[in-house]
Amino acid sequence: xxxxxxxxxxxxxxxxxxxxxxxxxxxxxxxxxxxxxxxxxxxxxxxxxxxxxxxxxxxxxxxxxxxxxxxxxxxxxxxxxxxxxxxxxxxxxxxxxxxxxxxxxxxxxxxxxxxxxxxxxxxxxxxxxxxxxxxxxxxxxxxxxxxxxxxxxxxxxxxxxxxxxxxxxxxxxxxxxxxxxxxxxxxxxxxxxxxxxxxxxxxxxxxxxxxxxxxxxxxxxxxxxxxxxxxxxxxxxxxxxxxxxxxxxxxxxxxxxxxxxxxxxxxxxxxxxxxxxxxxxxxxxxxxxxxxxxxxxxxxxxxxxxxxxxxxxxxxxxxxxxxxxxxxxxxxxxxxxxxxxxxxxxxxxxxxxxxxxxxxxxxxxxxxxxxxxxxxxxxxxxxxxxxxxxxxxxxxxxxxxxxxxxxxxxxxxxxxxxxxxxxxxxxxxxxxxxxxxxxxxxxxxxxxxxxxxxxxxxxxxxxxxxxxxxxxxxxxxxxxxxxxxxxxxxxxxxxxxxxxxxxxxxxxxxxxxxxxxxxxxx
Amino acid sequence: xxxxxxxxxxxxxxxxxxxxxxxxxxxxxxxxxxxxxxxxxxxxxxxxxxxxxxxxxxxxxxxxxxxxxxxxxxxxxxxxxxxxxxxxxxxxxxxxxxxxxxxxxxxxxxxxxxxxxxxxxxxxxxxxxxxxxxxxxxxxxxxxxxxxxxxxxxxxxxxxxxxxxxxxxxxxxxxxxxxxxxxxxxxxxxxxxxxxxxxxxxxxxxxxxxxxxxxxxxxxxxxxxxxxxxxxxxxxxxxxxxxxxxxxxxxxxxxxxxxxxxxxxxxxxxxxxxxxxxxxxxxxxxxxxxxxxxxxxxxxxxxxxxxxxxxxxxxxxxxxxxxxxxxxxxxxxxxxxxxxxxxxxxxxxxxxxxxxxxxxxxxxxxxxxxxxxxxx
Numbered sequence: 001x002x003x004x005x006x007x008x009x010x011x012x013x014x015x016x017x018x019x020x021x022x023x024x025x026x027x028x029x030x031x032x033x034x035x036x037x038x039x040x041x042x043x044x045x046x047x048x049x050x051x052x053x054x055x056x057x058x059x060x061x062x063x064x065x066x067x068x069x070x071x072x073x074x075x076x077x078x079x080x081x082x083x084x085x086x087x088x089x090x091x092x093x094x095x096x097x098x099x100x101x102x103x104x105x106x107x108x109x110x111x112x113x114x115x116x117x118x119x120x121x122x123x124x125x126x127x128x129x130x131x132x133x134x135x136x137x138x139x140x141x142x143x144x145x146x147x148x149x150x151x152x153x154x155x156x157x158x159x160x161x162x163x164x165x166x167x168x169x170x171x172x173x174x175x176x177x178x179x180x181x182x183x184x185x186x187x188x189x190x191x192x193x194x195x196x197x198x199x200x201x202x203x204x205x206x207x208x209x210x211x212x213x214x215x216x217x218x219x220x221x222x223x224x225x226x227x228x229x230x231x232x233x234x235x236x237x238x239x240x241x242x243x244x245x246x247x248x249x250x251x252x253x254x255x256x257x258x259x260x261x262x263x264x265x266x267x268x269x270x271x272x273x274x275x276x277x278x279x280x281x282x283x284x285x286x287x288x289x290x291x292x293x294x295x296x297x298x299x300x301x302x303x304x305x306x307x308x309x310x311x312x313x314x315x316x317x318x319x320x321x322x323x324x325x326x327x328x329x330x331x332x333x334x335x336x337x338x339x340x341x342x343x344x345x346x347x348x349x350x351x352x353x354x355x356x357x358x359x360x361x362x363x364x365x366x367x368x369x370x371x372x373x374x375x376x377x378x379x380x381x382x383x384x385x386x387x388x389x390x391x392x393x394x395x396x397x398x399x400x401x402x403x404x405x406x407x408x409x410x411x412x413x414x415x416x417x418x419x420x421x422x423x424x425x426x427x428x429x430x431x432x433x434x435x436x437x438x439x440x441x442x443x444x445x446x447x448x449x450x451x452x453x454x455x456x457x458x459x460x461x462x463x464x465x466x467x468x469x470x471x472x473x474x475x476x477x478x479x480x481x482x483x484x485x486x487x488x489x490x491x492x493x494x495x496x497x498x499x500x501x502x503x504x505x506x507x508x509x510x511x512x513x514x515x516x517x518x519x520x521x522x
Numbered sequence: 523x524x525x526x527x528x529x530x531x532x533x534x535x536x537x538x539x540x541x542x543x544x545x546x547x548x549x550x551x552x553x554x555x556x557x558x559x560x561x562x563x564x565x566x567x568x569x570x571x572x573x574x575x576x577x578x579x580x581x582x583x584x585x586x587x588x589x590x591x592x593x594x595x596x597x598x599x600x601x602x603x604x605x606x607x608x609x610x611x612x613x614x615x616x617x618x619x620x621x622x623x624x625x626x627x628x629x630x631x632x633x634x635x636x637x638x639x640x641x642x643x644x645x646x647x648x649x650x651x652x653x654x655x656x657x658x659x660x661x662x663x664x665x666x667x668x669x670x671x672x673x674x675x676x677x678x679x680x681x682x683x684x685x686x687x688x689x690x691x692x693x694x695x696x697x698x699x700x701x702x703x704x705x706x707x708x709x710x711x712x713x714x715x716x717x718x719x720x721x722x723x724x725x726x727x728x729x730x731x732x733x734x735x736x737x738x739x740x741x742x743x744x745x746x747x748x749x750x751x752x753x754x755x756x757x758x759x760x761x762x763x764x765x766x767x768x769x770x771x772x773x774x775x776x777x778x779x780x781x782x783x784x785x786x787x788x789x790x791x792x793x794x795x796x797x798x799x800x801x802x803x804x805x806x807x808x809x810x811x812x813x814x815x816x817x818x819x820x821x822x823x824x825x826x827x828x829x830x831x832x833x834x835x836x837x838x839x840x841x842x843x844x845x846x847x848x849x850x851x852x853x854x855x856x857x858x859x860x861x862x863x864x865x866x867x868x869x870x871x872x873x874x875x876x877x878x879x880x881x882x883x884x885x886x887x888x889x890x891x892x893x894x895x896x897x898x
Contacts, residue, residue, distance in 0.1 A: 320760060341763025350761070358761040361754045368747070372762045376744055384743045 015078030017042040017206040018063075018094075018175055023072035025058050032058035033069070034230040040175065045197060045207045047221035049214075051250055051447035053417050055230040056210050060177055064096055065089045076175075095168030096177045103160055105153030110135055112152050113167045138169050142199050157306070158189035165196065176200065177208045182216055183445065186305050187475060187508040194220050212250070212447060214243040214257075226250055251449050259455040262463070264483050267296035270331055270467035271317070271436050277325035278309075278316040285324070286312040288491045294436070294467040299458070301482030301499065302471040305511050309491035310471045311353065314440050317469070318350040319343035330436060344373055347435035351425055351442050353471070355418075359425045362414030366406050367395035369413045370428050402427035403453070419450030430457055437461055440471045455481060475504055489514030533814050533825070535867040536860035541569065544853045548845055555844040568843040572850075575838030576831035581720040582838075588722060588792070590830025592617070592804050594729040595784035597811030597822040598736055599655070599777040603669070604817040605740060606773040607753035612658060612673025613781045614805025615680035619654035620647035620782025622684050624789040625702040625796035626692050632706025639708035640724070643790045644783060651782015652775050654680070659774025663767035669774070677805070688798040700798045710791040725787035729823060732780065737819040749773055781805070803851075810858045829854060 018040040025033040032055045040046045050056045061067040063074065065083035073080050076092060083089050086096075103112050110131050132148040139145035144162050152160060161181060168176050178197075182190045197207055197220060211217050217224055217238075224236045226249040234249045247255045271294040280286035287309045294300040304310050315321035317328060319340040328336045330346055338346070352358035360369050371380045371391050379390040395409035404423045406416055413421060422442070430437070439458065443451040458481060462468055472478050478485050482499035487510040494514045497507065509515075545565035552561040561567075576586045596613040603610040624647040631639040658676060661667035687702075694703040710723040740746035752759040752769045759766055784804065789796055811829055815821030836850045860867050867873070 319763075339763065340761065344763055352761060357755070357757050359758065361751055361758050363754050364751075372751070372758065375747055375762075381744050384745065386742055386744055386747060388742075 014042060016040060016075070017044075017077060018208075019075040019078075020059070020063065021073050021075070023059060023062055023074075024070050025062060025067055026070055031230050033062065033072075035072070036227065036230070036232055038225055038232070040206045040208060042174075042206055043201050043204045044222045045201050045209055045220055047209045047211060047217040047224045048227065049212065049217055049224055049246060049250055050227040051212065051449065052419060052445070053447075054227050054250075056227060057179075058230075059227070060096070060179070060208070060210070063089065063094060063177065090171050090173070093172060093174035094177070095171055095173030095175070096179065097161070097164045097168060097181060098179055103152045103163060106151060108149050108151055109146055109155075109163050109166075110148035112163060113148075113170050117171065134170065135166060138166055142169070142196060142203070144196055156189075158185055158192060161185070161189075161193060162196065165200075169200075173205070175206045175208065177210070179210045180212075180445075181209070182211065182213065186511050187504065188512050190216070214246050214448075217246070218243065228252055247448055251447075255448055255452060257448075257452075258480050259452065259459055261459055261481060264298055264462060266298040266483065267465060268331075269293050270296050271469065272329045273317065273326070274329075275326040276313065276316060276323055276328065278312045278321055278323050280312050286491050287316065287323075290326070290488075290491075290493045292486055292493060292496065294469050296435075296465045296467050297462055298483045299462050299468040299470055299481050299499075301478035301485040302469065302488055303475060303478050303485055303507050303511055304471075304473075304488035306473055308488045308511075310440070310488055312491075313488070314350075314353075314438055314469075314471055317343075318348060318438055347433060348438065349429035349432065349434045349436070350438045351422075351429050351440060353440040353444065355421055355425055360413045360421060363412055365410045366399070366404070366413055366416070366424060367391050367409040369424055370395040370398050370409075373428060374432075398424075398427040398431060401431070402457075419446045422446055422450060422454065426454055426457055430461055434461065434466050437466050437468045438471075439468060441473060442470070443472075443474065443477060451477075475507060478507075479504065487511055487515075529816055529818075529821075531871065531873050532861065532864055532867050533816065533821070535871045535873070536814070536857050537828070539860050539867060539870060540853050540856035543856045544849065545569075547852065548849065564843060564845070568839055568845045568849065571839040571842040572832060572835040574842075575835030577835075581716050581718065582834060584714065584716050584720045584722045585834035586827065586831040587726040588830075589833040590826045591726045591729050591791075592784035592787055593808055593811050593830050593833075594823055594826030595732060595787070596781045596804055596808035597815060597826050598732060598819060599651075599779075599781035599784070600808050600812035601815060601817040601819065601822050602736065602740070602749075602777050602780070603773050604812060605746075605753045606749045606769060607756065608662070608669050608770065608773060610655070610658075610673055610774065610777050611670055611809065612655065612676050612805075613777075613808045614802075615673065615677040616651040616654045616778040616781035617785040617788070617802070617805050618677075618680035618684050618800075619778075620651035620785025621789045621796060621800065622687050622692070622785075623647055623650035623782070624786035625705070626687070628705030628708035628790055629692065629694070629703030629795075631708045632704060634707055636707045636709075636711065639706075640710060640790070643705065643708045644786050647786025647789075648779045648783045651785060652779035654782065655778015656771060656775040659771040659778075662774070663770045684796070684800055685798045688796055688800070692796070694795070702796045705790050705794045708790055709794050710787065723787075723791040725791040728783065728787060729826065732783075733819045733823045740819065745769075745772070781808075807854060810854050810861070813861045814857060 016039045020036060020038040023033050023036045036059055048056050058067060062069045065085040065088050074083060075081065081092065083092065104115065110128065113135060114131055135148040136145060146159060146162060146166065152163060155163065181193060185193065201207060209221060221238055224238065224246065225232060226234045226246065228250060236246065243257060247257055274291045276287055276290045277285060278287040290313060292300065302310055312321060316323045319338050319342060323336055327334060330348065335343065335346065356362060361372065371394060375381060375386065380387055380394065392409055398404070399406060399409060402423050404427060405420050413424060416424065443454055458468060470478065470481060479499065479502055484496055485499050485502055485507065486493045486496045487507060489511065495510050548565045548568050549560060549562065552564040553559055555564065574582065576582050596617055599613050599616060600610050624643045627646045628643045631642060654676065658669045658672040661672050662669045689700045692702040693700055710725050712721045712723055714722040740750065748759065748764045749769050751762065751764060752766045756766055788802065807829055811822055811825045815825035832850045832853060836847045839845055839849065840847050
């Protein structure tokens, strides 16, 4: 296998850029890393694949000097090193590009890049001219020039990511760690970033690419290391593996990557939205003239780059935002002015995109979270008095039925993993008499096993006659589940296509341009 | 560690550290007290006197209960809004509103039947405090005016209202200086008289009622569930169909009622009339009480007893150890310091932070003080 890689890099056999040997790190109750070996060669894109909680983050924290390993050693260019902290890691040429960008939107590109970098500061003033020149030059070299004086807040997400990468390059990083870099990007932006990464690789940089999107890993990586429960369970070359093999390694059992969605049998119209308009928090029109219908037993998907009005539209539908125009009807009844509780009581369930901000109270026990949206109804309470016994029984039953992995119903929801937090919300919102189910990014950031579970539950709900509105930034998810897909662009529903017949690239183009450029064969 | 003991670590640590700091200050200033050089034992003499003066006699216990009662009531008035994510610094103003109203009604009803006058005085104090708490609550809910700013302002307004009322409409014409009339029959009856001015009035029973009631409200009722949800995660509260505005107003109004009740207790139970210069630091000490009790009603009960005990023991401390009364205020201030600078306590006692580090109440303080209502 070493020969393969050597030939791939033009026959040079040099010391690995990075070698982590036998890294072991335990936290109370868990062994997060158990003798992990990772070797990254110069000029290589090395994918680190694993479910949430598999130990990827811990390993990278060790590399970045944020965690001290109990055992094991780190070698850079063949020499053992001890990394004292992030600034030490940066000084040694290791840089991290975080999943949530650490950029200040009101500062310019140049200011963001220099943030925290003392060497560029004079005794009093920052040397702006030299920095701007260096940023331009780096951009030219790697094929993505960006104006150093542009405010970061005005850049698209894809360009913000490039600024993060520039930030790393500016610090002379030779080893770049990218933590789920594509989570917030459209397919087009993703392939643009991939082009950048390949260019970096060809210039001799080493890239550690963390992801759980299998097809992306197969597309970009030169080598793939899979970890599960803190151990390396396999190393693969993209040419000799496939998505099923990787998924099985990752999860430890056979996984169905696409749920058998069966046939849907749409019934009468449940949700009807006509000429809906809604404003965002700053009072600007975020949703304009949106009309569609969702029938019982049907999944209607909404595609779109984040921030094109999906959030405001969903909030208007579930009663969290007053529409500024148009009509929303639920099974014939005008519910345009109903509030969140009114909608809930009419059988509308809502799984919000940001589960930690909206869906859960993290400091509350699991049991209280299970009744968060119907705590006021019998049997959980009668009048003023809450019935703790009924709440606990409901929680225990839901934990059992929806396979929420938690030590008990009384631990706080914040201690659960992301997947289990989402299962908790799913248990609460699915497990009742639902007429309309609104799912906003229901599987964002979840591991393969949890995604499979939630997709199955959604299909089961559809088959039971529930109307489902599915908003997602994951095209695969939409294509897999939806009967019809609407594309939102700048607050408008620019197209509705038939789900099973839809084409990835066409929808991607509609998401990116709103259809102003004619999509081929649309 | 047990989940019941864990929350106690920081408060206990803050108390312990404040005693150490207090001891250093007492020792360093001991030449002023003894006039004969440093007295190594003076801190121990001081603390022993404090303990005897607050616990080790019937008189001491009566004094502690009397001092603690208003601290606990106003402590609840600070702690309840904490649970809703609000920082009520207006306990002082709400207490004054209750006190001046109680003084007015008490003077008017000084000859009425105590069975009518006493409940009336307590009730009007509560109502006045409730109104005084409702105002910042309403402003917060409907205009976004920050409760820290409005309650501080209303504290000053309260002081001026007292000065105006006592020198004006409420002034007792029979008295040579500006004071309100005696409350007479409206005075809280004594439950127990230990003699020598150590008298336990009806007011000491109010926390005994208020603490369990508030605990039940917060942890067993739907409205408490809503209040805690709004405090812990306002977005989730909206998502769950709760009405954050109403809850903010409710929490501030109820808080005002509790502080106003404490004001009536002070007037009808302790001094029986009010002067234009009436002043107390209960409203501010109550912030320490609420933080030390971690905004939990039971915690506030014990924190109020502790601070009340310190107030009660202060006199004996001054007599026996020669250390001035203000030493007690210094100890309270240092406790507050260590509570908010929790990291120091954790460092000294090598306690690992729970998830999120700062305790929720302190987060509310820092967050609300920075003018932000929700975490970014």
